Amino acid sequence: MTAVDSRIDRRWDQLHTWGPYGLLGVGVVLAVASADPHAAPVKWYSAWSLVGAALALQLCWHGTRVRRPGRGRAPSRSGTVYYAVRWALAFVLTWLNPFFAFYAAAGYMDADETLPPRWQRIGLLASAVTVAGAQAGGLPLAGAVQWLLFIPLLVANSGLQMVVAHLDEQERRRARERTETITELERTNVALQQALDENAALHAQLLVQAREAGVADERRRLAAEIHDTIAQGLAGIIAQLQVVINTPDPGTATDHAGRALALARHSLGEARRSVHNLAPVALEHDGLPEALTKTVAEWGEHTGVRAEFTLTGTAEHLHGEVAATLLRIVQEALSNAARHARASRVGVTLSYLGDEVILDIRDDGTGFDPLAVPVRSRAGGFGLDGMRARAERIAGSLTVESEPGLGTALSARVPLVRHDS
Template sequence: MTAADTQIERRLEQLHVWGPYALLGVGAVLSGVAADLMDGPTEWYTAGSLVAAAIVLQLWWHATRHRRADRGRTPSRAGTAYYVVRWAIAFVLTWINPFFAFYAAAGYMDADELIPGRWRRLGLFASVITVAGAQVGGLPVRSIAQWLGFAGLLVVNFGLQAFVAHITEQEEQRSRERAETIEALQQALDENAALHTQLLLQAREAGVADERRRLAAEIHDTLAQGLTGIIAQLQVVANAPDDSTAREHASRAMDLARHSLGEARRSVHNLAPVALENAGLPEALKKTVAEWGERTGVRAEFTVTGRAEQLHEEVAATLLRIVQEALSNAARHAAATRVGVTLSFLGDEVILDIRDDGVGFAPTAVREHTPAGGFGLAGMRARAERIAGSLTVESEPGHGTALSARVPLVRHDQ
């Protein structure tokens, strides 16, 4: 509730507390001025007693309002009884002197807060009878002209009060609906906040898991392959027939060690592979394929089709890692004599094809991820899917293997 709403509520509360006192005082003063409207001391005594009774009734009603504080200004049986007794006192006072109709008009102010439901209109009608009687010159009504005037005033007054009551009820209904809507929105906001917190926690956990998978794949694609190459070169050194051959392969082993160290550092910092540091993807793939062929002695060819584009770092790194893993698998398992790598730029996607003439395998019989730590096809497929791509495998025992990775073409500046 705003400060303005609080101020309005405070003023309404003051009106309901002091309004009946003020109206009773106005009626008593005007009745005293128009003393000729009261006949004899009996009516004076009766009026005085009723004024005192009205004051006592108001004092009692407002003295007990703290008991109703939890309900606010809500219709109740006690409120209805208070309204009826007050109306009776006002009716008798108005009968004695029409100016006491001011006190009867207090019924217009709080009928909606004292009388429940359909009885509210009856309470308003009772107050209208008293006020209309005073407006035609006082009660009782005697002449036909007074009766006609009384009937007309009764209709007009009740029509106006019923219209105001209807508007008030509609406004109260809208207020309740707004309050319910605000409560529902607040509940929705609380639920959204809880869901947001839960999603943040899940995203954090997913991010940690994804980072672990990334580092595991990076280590597999860099350190593991590099160490495999180093071991292969050192084995040649151990069996070299002369010092020249041993030095050549020892130099290759050192180069692989330096390259693997650089890859490890960049993997930890989530940077691009070393091969992409100063070159685009086509140049990096060409160099990677050439070095792999030289190291393994397998004939390796690289081809680019379409107009080459400068790819986003993540796309380029993903495709390079897929080629590295495919070549590593070919060196370990394929026993191939020829490997071909093709990078195709086709409009809005990039296609990477790796083919070999090795021993092949049955794709349905291959476990794509083994507990021993190999990532293989599963790792390549996960890399492609991470950037909204896909990986397909075609192979048959004795007829080689073909891998095809399709990923969206995302340019460097996008």
């Protein structure tokens, strides 16, 4: 319940509590002002006695009434007795003086809070009889004129109160429905917030698992690169030096020594590249768009292939694991293009699309048949399977489109997870 509803409810309660006192006071003042000073003392004594009884009744009810929080007083047996006694006192007082009909009108105010639903219309009709009798000229009714006035007045008073009571009941029902709807919405909001919290926790757990899997992935990649490059280079150096040792020809020895030196330099370069790729150093001081711009440019300079990077959408600061995954996919795709594609042009596009990020790598190389590529084990290489595994670990996906002679297009789609998530 809002503060405004509580304030309105409190004012209605004050009106129902003190209204009968005020109406009784108005009736007393007007009755005294209009009374005949020559009236029989018995009539005066009777009127004052009934006024005292009415006041005592109000004080007693005021001290014993039961309230329902936010809904007013609850109909009860004691409320029914109170309403009936008050009506009887008001009826007799109105018989003595028509101005006491003001006190009888108190029955219009609280019939719904004192009488059970099946008795409310009867209570309103009884109050209307008293008020209509006073309006018709006072009780008892005498003559046809008063009766002709009394009947339409009774119909008007009772009909008006019945309509008001019906509208009030409808408003109460709508208020109850609104309260139930608000309560249901609050429960739904709590459940939704819990679901969002659980989803955030699951997403955080997924990123942790992706980070741990990425560490193992990097170890396997480094081991594979050492085996494929540095170890083979060292084996070649040993073979060349073995020839130098065993040959008596100085020219042949010099030639093989030069080859050994070239292999050593190449192996040193491969070792430095492997160490550099062990962690995404490019992301230490730059965002993903800047890191991709430098990576693509350096690759193009190193290979002599025309390489372009394009950014679409509004760049956002991505979570470190997402940025590192996309950077690794680009590095692996460029490495594959340099080794196999024999392309003359490579394009990399990073697109921010609301709730996801799309990375596209295209080349105009020789292409291949994706269905004919043998499935390599995760531990044995880091080609398409490795890139696909990286994307899937952060709830993303990787698609490959290629045909022999028509180039290759890779597309990675991953959720847009911001740095502060």
